Amino acid sequence: MTSRNTIKIHHGSIVCEESKLRGDITIGSNCIIHPSAAIIAEAGPIIIGDCCLIEEQAKIIHRLPFDQSDKENTPVLIIGSHNVFEVDCTVEACKIGDNNIFESKCYVGNKLTITNGCIIGAGCRLTEEQTLKDNTIVYGRSCQMREGLDRPVPQTLQMDTLSKMLPNYHHLRKPNKKNQ
Amino acid sequence: MSYIIGSDVVRYACTCGILKPISKLYFCRHCLEVRCGFCVCHEVDSHFCGKCAENLPSSEARLKKNRCGNCYDCPSCHQQLTTRAATVGPKNPEDPKATPRKVFYLLCLLCRWSSRDVGIPDQSAVSGGWPERENIHANRLQEIQDMYKGIVLLDKQQKLEKDKKKQRRYMSFTDRTGITASMLRKRVGLPDIPHPLLKPKPKEPEPAVAKEDVEELPEELLTKPVNLCEVTTMEQRLVQPEWQPITVEKLFPIHKQLSVKRSQRCRSCEHNVSKPEYNPNSIKFKIQLFACFHIPEVRIVTVEPLRAGKTCELLLKFSNPTQHQTVITFLPVTLEMEETKISEQVTEDKSVVDDYLLEKKQPLSLTGTGSQPSSLLHASLSRQPSITVKPRPIAVPVVADITIPTSTFILPPRDDAAEYDDSGDTHNIQDDSKLVIWRKSNKAVVKLQVTPKEDLKIGDEVVAGFTMQHIYVNTITTVDNKEPQKCEHKVKVFVTLGNLVGSE
Numbered sequence: 160m161t162s163r164n165t166i167k168i169h170h171g172s173i174v175c176e177e178s179k180l181r182g183d184i185t186i187g188s189n190c191i192i193h194p195s196a197a198i199i200a201e202a203g204p205i206i207i208g209d210c211c212l213i214e215e216q217a218k219i220i221h222r223l224p225f226d227q228s229d230k231e232n233t234p235v236l237i238i239g240s241h242n243v244f245e246v247d248c249t250v251e252a253c254k255i256g257d258n259n260i261f262e263s264k265c266y267v268g269n270k271l272t273i274t275n276g277c278i279i280g281a282g283c284r285l286t287e288e289q290t291l292k293d294n295t296i297v298y299g300r301s302c303q304m305r306e307g308l309d310r311p312v313p314q315t316l317q318m319d320t321l322s323k324m325l326p327n328y329h330h331l332r333k334p335n336k337k338n339q
Numbered sequence: 340m341s342y343i344i345g346s347d348v349v350r351y352a353c354t355c356g357i358l359k360p361i362s363k364l365y366f367c368r369h370c371l372e373v374r375c376g377f378c379v380c381h382e383v384d385s386h387f388c389g390k391c392a393e394n395l396p397s398s399e400a401r402l403k404k405n406r407c408g409n410c411y412d413c414p415s416c417h418q419q420l421t422t423r424a425a426t427v428g429p430k431n432p433e434d435p436k437a438t439p440r441k442v443f444y445l446l447c448l449l450c451r452w453s454s455r456d457v458g459i460p461d462q463s464a465v466s467g468g469w470p471e472r473e474n475i476h477a478n479r480l481q482e483i484q485d486m487y488k489g490i491v492l493l494d495k496q497q498k499l500e501k502d503k504k505k506q507r508r509y510m511s512f513t514d515r516t517g518i519t520a521s522m523l524r525k526r527v528g529l530p531d532i533p534h535p536l537l538k539p540k541p542k543e544p545e546p547a548v549a550k551e552d553v554e555e556l557p558e559e560l561l562t563k564p565v566n567l568c569e570v571t572t573m574e575q576r577l578v579q580p581e582w583q584p585i586t587v588e589k590l591f592p593i594h595k596q597l598s599v600k601r602s603q604r605c606r607s608c609e610h611n612v613s614k615p616e617y618n619p620n621s622i623k624f625k626i627q628l629f630a631c632f633h634i635p636e637v638r639i640v641t642v643e644p645l646r647a648g649k650t651c652e653l654l655l656k657f658s659n660p661t662q663h664q665t666v667i668t669f670l671p672v673t674l675e676m677e678e679t680k681i682s683e684q685v686t687e688d689k690s691v692v693d694d695y696l697l698e699k700k701q702p703l704s705l706t707g708t709g710s711q712p713s714s715l716l717h718a719s720l721s722r723q724p725s726i727t728v729k730p731r732p733i734a735v736p737v738v739a740d741i742t743i744p745t746s747t748f749i750l751p752p753r754d755d756a757a758e759y760d761d762s763g764d765t766h767n768i769q770d771d772s773k774l775v776i777w778r779k780s781n782k783a784v785v786k787l788q789v790t791p792k793e794d795l796k797i798g799d800e801v802v803a804g805f806t807m808q809h810i811y812v813n814t815i816t817t818v819d820n821k822e823p824q825k826c827e828h829k830v831k832v833f834v835t836l837g838n839l840v841g842s843e
Binding site: 278280292295296298299303304305306307308311 | 415416449450451452453455456567568569572587
């Protein structure tokens with residue numbers, strides 16, 4: 160499996176060397192990937208957009224539901240830009256738009272499609288097949304849903320701090336792709 | 340920590356018959372009984388807001404309907420709302436000197452509801468001055484309230500007049516001496532100034548009118564799919580009974596409910612068993628008679644696999660929380676004989692009291708002062724209980740027998756410095772080596788034999804019980820009793836040992 164790892168990192172991204180990247184992964188520019196984050200492209204390539212923040216212990220797994228696994232064409236997991244994957248979240252969604260926040264310890268199953276501006280609250284487990292509409296907020300023990308007024312604000316301040324701090328203490332993977 | 344203290348593997352029987360872990364029990368030093376949250380009087384000491392820690396007197400709290408004036412809860416998920424700051428452009432963008440203004444809005448950090456969601460304008464001050472909503476039925480509710488207040492006053496007045504008619508024969512002392520304005524008016528023959536709320540007949544508000552034509556059921560409820568993101572949930576409606584919003588646009592921040600500090604009082608002797616400090620910022624207590632400060636704590640160390648009818652070893656650790664040495668004796672636990680035993684105890688107590696009375700009377704009669712011995716009795720430590728709480732039988736299935744050891748063991752007093760003392764244990768306590776197998780400072784591990792009953796099935800929970808008798812040193816001093824008193828206190832302890840495994 161490791162031999163087939165093809166990882167493309169666009170310019171300006173900070174990808175720690177200890178992070179676990181498996182399979183065919185393309186990372187956009189200005190992303191931050193923490194040391195023990197895991198991105199596993201099992202069923203097909205993963206393409207991550209710009210300015211995504213993937214924190215410690217976050218897991219992004221591209222795995223297909225069992226009933227679709229024997230299809231001929233390999234699906235691609237496309238993750239939009241400005242997404243935040245907080246500590247210890249597990250995301251297996253088959254499509255993710257822009258400006259979403261996956262809070263700590265949440266779980267998103269592989270039958271879900273996440274659009275834009277959604278917030279999956281801390282500890283929420285979503286497994287049923289559904290498409291989350293724009294600006295949906297999932298919160299609480301029983302995963303209540305409500306519609307937000309606007310997209311969550313991007314975490315630019317946090318990203319700036321991290322991009323200064325992380326290179327001081329960690330070995331980084333070199334960006335190997337130039338921006339077009 | 341919680342798996343040691345919070346678990347209810349070892350439970351103590353409260354005087355009222357409820358089993359609880361020691362961390363949830365109180366120990367009344369005055370009647371020397373274990374009390375729990377169910378058998379003490381709870382009293383509200385003070386009202387305060389849990390967010391801003393403001394202390395409110397109870398009258399003000401009632402006026403504000405037990406809610407804080409400044410803090411808000413989220414109407415969507417009922418968590419606290421936090422104030423967030425945002426910067427907006429200056430009022431007149433043409434002026435180059437104008438600095439950007441700061442505005443504040445409310446935000447819920449759990450569900451991300453914000454006051455902007457429902458169009459509440461941002462405020463320019465941190466503390467807000469958020470718009471209050473007027474209940475449309477406020478006038479009607481006030482009218483009804485006033486009416487009932489009037490009725491209560493009228494009732495009182497009528498009762499007073501009834502009493503007056505009976506007593507009018509004589510001039511009372513108060514009429515002659517302490518003359519109040521109202522009395523003077525009465526004597527001169529002027530009518531009394533009526534109470535502002537007192538009217539000959541309380542004004543009745545308009546009665547509610549039954550309406551026949553109600554709104555038709557909107558057809559779209561049946562034809563259109565419901566968007567659950569727009570309607571409110573039952574909880575969201577019921578938390579605001581005055582408005583009961585149906586759609587999420589009508590959710591407005593709720594004033595935060597006040598918390599109370601309460602003190603617990605023993606029901607039999609009316610002494611406090613727990614009293615917090617008034618200051619809402621303080622987490623300390625003025626009085627804290629928690630059982631874990633007075634009664635030896637029991638923990639299970641290990642137990643051999645439990646098999647029906649087979650004897651197995653049980654190791655229990657005892658620790659003494661008090662500053663006095665104690666002796667622990669095991670006694671069998673009795674569940675059925677509860678009632679008779681108590682009545683026996685009562686008669687015994689009575690005889691003791693009688694003896695005491697006799698003793699007191701004799702020297703008194705000799706001196707010939709003739710003072711009341713009963714008052715002396717009251718001054719003694721054993722205060723007469725004002726309410727007798729009848730203990731209930733303990734409802735727990737004890738399915739294992741513990742062989743009660745005949746020997747006792749000593750627990751030295753607790754010494755907080757012992758932990759840092761490396762000199763080793765220098766105690767020379769003669770222990771029954773069959774019973775006590777380990778000892779360190781104020782702790783000791785004892786070995787007991789436990790036998791689950793024959794008729795248990797595999798997987799059944801095994802509960803065993805014993806009565807622990809310990810010497811309790813009461814340090815309360817009274818007028819005629821300066822020395823700390825030693826007494827034997829018994830408490831029933833039930834240990835849940837786990838499930839029965841196969842009996843080979």
